[in-house]
Amino acid sequence: MAQPLARDVAEEIAKLHGVCIRPVALRRLDMTTGKSEVVDVPCGSPLESKCPPCAKRNRQLRMAQCREGWHLDEEPIITPDEATDGQRWLVEFRADMQAKRDEEEKAGGDTSDLDAVLTGLDVEINEAGMRGNVLGRTGSKRVRSTKRRQDAPDLPKRKMASTTLGRTFEAADGRTYRPSLFVTLTLPSYGKVMNGAPVDPDTYDYVGAARDALHFSKLVDRFVQNLRRVAGYDVQYFATVEPQKRLAPHLHMAVRGTLPRAEMKQIAAATYHQVWWPQADEARFEGDRLPIWNDGYVDPDTGEVLPTWDEALDQLGDEPMHVIRFGDQVDVKGVLAGSPDADRCIRYLSKYLTKSLGENLDGQAQRDHAARFVDALRYEPCSPTCPNWLRYGVQPKNAKPGMVPGCCRSKAHKPEHLGYAGRRVLVSRKWSNKTLAEHKQDRRTWVLEALGQADEPTDPHRYVWQPVRPGDPDVSPIGVRLLRSIAERQRWRAHLRRLEELSATPQAA
Numbered sequence: 001m002a003q004p005l006a007r008d009v010a011e012e013i014a015k016l017h018g019v020c021i022r023p024v025a026l027r028r029l030d031m032t033t034g035k036s037e038v039v040d041v042p043c044g045s046p047l048e049s050k051c052p053p054c055a056k057r058n059r060q061l062r063m064a065q066c067r068e069g070w071h072l073d074e075e076p077i078i079t080p081d082e083a084t085d086g087q088r089w090l091v092e093f094r095a096d097m098q099a100k101r102d103e104e105e106k107a108g109g110d111t112s113d114l115d116a117v118l119t120g121l122d123v124e125i126n127e128a129g130m131r132g133n134v135l136g137r138t139g140s141k142r143v144r145s146t147k148r149r150q151d152a153p154d155l156p157k158r159k160m161a162s163t164t165l166g167r168t169f170e171a172a173d174g175r176t177y178r179p180s181l182f183v184t185l186t187l188p189s190y191g192k193v194m195n196g197a198p199v200d201p202d203t204y205d206y207v208g209a210a211r212d213a214l215h216f217s218k219l220v221d222r223f224v225q226n227l228r229r230v231a232g233y234d235v236q237y238f239a240t241v242e243p244q245k246r247l248a249p250h251l252h253m254a255v256r257g258t259l260p261r262a263e264m265k266q267i268a269a270a271t272y273h274q275v276w277w278p279q280a281d282e283a284r285f286e287g288d289r290l291p292i293w294n295d296g297y298v299d300p301d302t303g304e305v306l307p308t309w310d311e312a313l314d315q316l317g318d319e320p321m322h323v324i325r326f327g328d329q330v331d332v333k334g335v336l337a338g339s340p341d342a343d344r345c346i347r348y349l350s351k352y353l354t355k356s357l358g359e360n361l362d363g364q365a366q367r368d369h370a371a372r373f374v375d376a377l378r379y380e381p382c383s384p385t386c387p388n389w390l391r392y393g394v395q396p397k398n399a400k401p402g403m404v405p406g407c408c409r410s411k412a413h414k415p416e417h418l419g420y421a422g423r424r425v426l427v428s429r430k431w432s433n434k435t436l437a438e439h440k441q442d443r444r445t446w447v448l449e450a451l452g453q454a455d456e457p458t459d460p461h462r463y464v465w466q467p468v469r470p471g472d473p474d475v476s477p478i479g480v481r482l483l484r485s486i487a488e489r490q491r492w493r494a495h496l497r498r499l500e501e502l503s504a505t506p507q508a509a
């Protein structure tokens, strides 16, 4: 360790051993012993492009979570959303760190380390809070005129039973079967596509594709609502949003329980979502002629105050800005609990989870296609607060000085998201008894048990965590830190192997 290893070499070795390559260093003060040391925390990124080992681990956890809930035969016991001590602690700690970061920024200092800490904490908090508000969004509180309220689609409706379990079937041989569904939902066509790129880019409906991607998660919400109404029970699902080759998001969904295939197709066909936003087809302000801030945005020529977001909503006509539906391609597959088929579906479901939506571009034609998609997204309003509304003569919600259309910084406009900024994994509240954090804990407990060590719950107040200052002498060069983690991983592996060998050796009489 005397010679610091080149970072890229250490990274390659770390990847081979499944060790995080972008660890976040934190100073940990042990309140019991008074000891203070610098500890590396895994970055936890779900994306391979950021950290392959963490992405792989994340995908495996998701697969375990999917498997756990798919064919449950007993109602999961859900203790609802009350924050655990651990969660509360995480949130409080994050608030402290945010305050420190803001102070640092005010003082003109370097905030990059604190930003890294905050990012890591956000991942932890999101995972800890996975159960609960599953789709992570709440509907608008505005009361809309009945004229604009979305009709319930024309679908059969069963009486609601208070169960989350699907039906079982008994076969002639007396065995009980527990069938479930694997569903794939796709967006409509925007023009003919070959090898993931439009045959005729000039007629390909990029605006339609962009708006569909932006509102895709709402359509999924609607689908679940309709599915439950038709099924007549509290249907549970584990779904992933993944990119198609043409770069549109689509949905794979493991559904607990079963419905007739024709009914699933009927539900998909009847599901739609209307976007009641102001128009965004004709630009009123562009180039150098942009609204200016004068305690609110005003027309640069006349000084007339632009309608605020709420005023613009009050003035909406009878037509929604956009209607999103699924395409004709609906794939419904019956799957039996515990079959190799079920395993195959779970692998398929998580196949692209480690890739961002706009990754994996194949050839020049597809790269051009992605670039045109990003162009179409550039001036498309992504949310009520998007600065792009200024282009269409409306003040964004919570307008503030400095907003420039075409320069929205939210995720949806970025090449790696291609319009879809929502969660990649959607898990219904009563899928299994466990959150992702609990699945993680399972693995840890398993390893510790195998090693013959008790897994004592850690006291959330035992440690005080602090970000490390740039140039902290206790933070070794990254190559050394990676090597240290690799050595630790190897020790665990060797220990586990020895235990396995011991249990495999026939006992001498």
Ligand SMILES: [Zn+2]
Binding pocket: 019, 020, 021, 022, 023, 042, 043, 044, 045, 051, 053, 054, 055
């Ligand atoms: Zn990592």
Ligand SMILES: [Zn+2]
Binding pocket: 380, 381, 382, 383, 386, 387, 388, 408, 409, 410, 413
């Ligand atoms: Zn935006």
